[in-house]
Amino acid sequence: MSTVKRQLEPVPFTQVTFEDAFWAPRLELNRTVTIPHIYQQCEATGRTGAFDLNFERPVPSPIVLIFGDSDPAKWMEAASYSLATHPDPALEAWVDSVAEKIIHAQQQDGYLNTHFTVTQPEMRWKNLRDWHELYCAGHLIEAAVAHYQATGQRKLLDALCRYADHIDATFGHEPGKQRGYCGHPEIELALVKLYHATQNPRYLKLATYFVDERGQQPNYFDIEARARGEDPAHFWAKSYEYCQAHTPIREQTQVVGHAVRAMYLLSAVTDLAHENDDPTLLETGERLWHQLVTRRIYLTGGIGAARHIEGFTQDYDLPDETAYAETCATIGLMQWNHRLLQFSGEGKYADLIERALYNGVLSGISLDGAHFFYENPLASAGHHHRESWFVCPCCPPNLARTLASLGGYFYSTGANDIWVHQYAQGTAKMKVNEREVNLRQVTKYPWDGDVKLEIDVAGPQRFTLHLRVPAWCEQWHIAVNGEHASRSGKDELSMGEGYIHLRREWNPGDAVEYRMEMPIRAVWAHPAVRDLQGRVALERGPIVYCLEGIDHAGTILDRIAIDPHNVSNEFQVEQDDQLLGGVSVLRGKGTVVDESGWEDVLYRNRPPSSKSIDITAIPYYAWDNRAPGQMRTWLQAGGG
């Protein structure tokens, strides 16, 4: 049962440290390589310089330049998170200089957008449908809140409050205001953050207005287009589903349109369910979540199958090789599920965060930290590679801010509760009932399912420790201080909603040994997913595996079949600390179609024959980090 108020409070990322071989080096790489790389790209492409307001740009301008302010903003957010956990004077100097630039670009009336100040001032607030003006404002607000929280400095926050005040004076139901909202949701969730940073309820009210007004009739985008002298029917995306404006959110029955927009809107919707004590919004989120996860999501947590709208198509339309599955969309999925998780601690949301994080998000960044996937297909014939930057560079800074604040996804607290949502070696500081509790995980996760949890309390304290049992985990064992825990006795053990609940009086030095069995698993897709019929994928723990060309010299991966009926015995796990930053690979046998006899024939009256082949599967997220080449996640299911 969900309640409409959050029962859980996330432990801030600033209180979580990683001491593991998996995340700790990635976060350090994010700080030392990725964040500087993005800064330099924003500089080199004039995105930070734009705030000096002395650029020239053609009209009509490329849309990606129109919303170019959002990229330094997301970088600023990432850099601020990094500073919050790791002092870095050089980075701080960059952050400060960009903050100054942003502040100086603000107009007298509070307006703050480089494109519509310099290039098209006459078009200010004239095309909310296409031009991302409020979207940019939202990212600047998120940046300002992060900057304030990291540095304690109010100057950028104050500037963005003035901008938010200007927006508040411009949009709303009141007479004289425009009844508009942005074609790309983002400002809604940003305003909730601003409300929390300032305690000013006007920002919450404005966020609520933006969510409630969206999709109402007469449709604002129709009105706005006619005011520009355009026929609304000529909207290139054909449907306002693209901008989440086809119908009010409470009336939506399926997740549609542009995937990032859907995720950002649903994040705000879930925020407002809590803030406004609004059960209709929580129900909306739960309904759309169910539809999404049972119909429209890739195994990797990727969402949005179609390139032409960067978004959703039909139920069960999940082609692997042409999957769009934008990195930003899966990051948005994590953000939304993180919010849903806090209501009553249902493990399905944390499961999905884990699936997204270790697969469809992590695939977005190279092991060198400076190359990125925008699209994350589940198969490639060999022509899909990470790039150091994009014409539309939304994904790199989104990855950077996600990694820099990753710890925030791991734990929550409640009245007398600690939830461990995710597993990684490291320490978290939190308070339960006003008393400080330190929790340390010792584990080789995600390569091993053994987790030792050291509970450091000042003195005896009674609370419930909730440990997530991942959906992939069919067998687990738990012991407290070396003794098997059970439903009775001094440790009250229970299980529900995807968590073990361990209620007891904790004492200094207590330790929980939690073992999640982590066999290799074969996974099948719903029979309605036509592109995956007769196919099977391999998973182990939270990791989706794939085959890469480099490990199968010359073989066309798409012709490889495995016998899926006993993969836990037929495949072996091998940890290789030298490979791909340290991974567990899966090795086994498969068969590959023998093409001989097919040279000069396209159709024939007997099936292709096969021969045996050694297979090596690597984690999906790690592909395309060696030689460019093919990749396949879904293999043909052969044998038995």
Add this chain to the structure above:
Amino acid sequence: MSTVKRQLEPVPFTQVTFEDAFWAPRLELNRTVTIPHIYQQCEATGRTGAFDLNFERPVPSPIVLIFGDSDPAKWMEAASYSLATHPDPALEAWVDSVAEKIIHAQQQDGYLNTHFTVTQPEMRWKNLRDWHELYCAGHLIEAAVAHYQATGQRKLLDALCRYADHIDATFGHEPGKQRGYCGHPEIELALVKLYHATQNPRYLKLATYFVDERGQQPNYFDIEARARGEDPAHFWAKSYEYCQAHTPIREQTQVVGHAVRAMYLLSAVTDLAHENDDPTLLETGERLWHQLVTRRIYLTGGIGAARHIEGFTQDYDLPDETAYAETCATIGLMQWNHRLLQFSGEGKYADLIERALYNGVLSGISLDGAHFFYENPLASAGHHHRESWFVCPCCPPNLARTLASLGGYFYSTGANDIWVHQYAQGTAKMKVNEREVNLRQVTKYPWDGDVKLEIDVAGPQRFTLHLRVPAWCEQWHIAVNGEHASRSGKDELSMGEGYIHLRREWNPGDAVEYRMEMPIRAVWAHPAVRDLQGRVALERGPIVYCLEGIDHAGTILDRIAIDPHNVSNEFQVEQDDQLLGGVSVLRGKGTVVDESGWEDVLYRNRPPSSKSIDITAIPYYAWDNRAPGQMRTWLQAGGG
């Protein structure tokens, strides 16, 4: 071995009559329903009326109106063929009135195009790339030749000769002429027909010029675009492959671009190989043919996988449900293969004609003769249906002219030879060595492989009877006058290039009994055809089978699997004369995925289970003639 001169001479369709239950009713329906229907549609849409030159049309005009002259032209061709085999005063009156209209639309200088006479006279010959001006001329020429041959009247032929003379004066290498050619090949093959009808070698020379100049550098379409003040790089189709102008035809290594354009060009190329004794053109055709049939053709003879260019994509890119496979393209394939077949009588060309005719062409027309497929996908979720007309109505009159002249594909003669390429009950009149031979087939083909051939000669005559052994036929038996024929003895029997060669002295009353075994066959596609991996189709004789929704109440056809390893025993053939105009259906057992247990899950760690289902397969060509619904040709291969 091919020779560069045709060894075979097609027996004209006027000498072939059908007396069967399959084609005879279809040809009668073509005459009584389809041809009148198209006439009325051309009238109703102003296409015939346009020749009165008093219409109004916006500029820019829809492209399909710009080439609207071609539709009455193809109708005229179809109607003329029909008149040539079946007198019909009402139809003759229509034909005459349209011929008069066309003649009166001709300009003083011979020019004859309604759009560029009325709407955009200043753009005459200014955009050969896009505007089909010479394409329309080609269809008018084909119409005029057919009209002349059917009626003996020269008036339309003479008008089109004047137009051809005008074109000849306009285009060519000579000083003062434009070095142009049409973006849509068609006039080339039409000019060869005009050459044969008139014996005027200038028309052959002009056809040769058009074929030779195409794709030369500097590219004419670049020059022409710049002359219009356009950047050639802005060509919407991106590549001149679309218009067969990316490179000279002799340098092409694969069939690319718009499929109809490719087929019409290759038909002309093959004509010119013979006419000009040009081995380079025959080699070109053979090379491209090989590449096409081993890489880029559907099981139905459909070609051109992609809607956006109505044409070819990559090798082995043959998705079934989104197959474009335009009816006109497969008709073009028949025309081209008919030409290739005449060089040395290689059965592979007649095999492909058969495959195209009974499947991808015949699917283009409904059993009521008045509804048409433009696209012929090999699967449908239920939303693809024949239409009575199209915005671009190229396919209906193309079907009508093909059916009205169908007999022309059945036989050829040589110096001392008769070739029987196709089988159907009926009679053909032909001359061998100046002596008349009548040949009658008695057969239930395509539902049965037994063919009795009655050879009616005036007296003893020695020649070779070549009977095609279809590629699908693995076992056959032959007897002459009740005696088993053999390699020695008085009947010299040999086999080669896909034909039985039966050399003997024929006498009045001789009969050959030819039995082609016609088991049900399972067919697999090349492993590189990703969309067909793990799938299998059913064929019997020349017929490709499919499953239709109406025969499998409620079942999603895409989830049905069959055991393909013994289909000739597991499935039964049942002739049903009441069904779909009389067809053999295939009945057997399959399995269907059981969706229970998948209601709320998209991925899981065990495969879908299956249950048994009765399967009825109908001929692919006959689908969508009962209730609208699903259709699948390629089924999942399950079992063994």
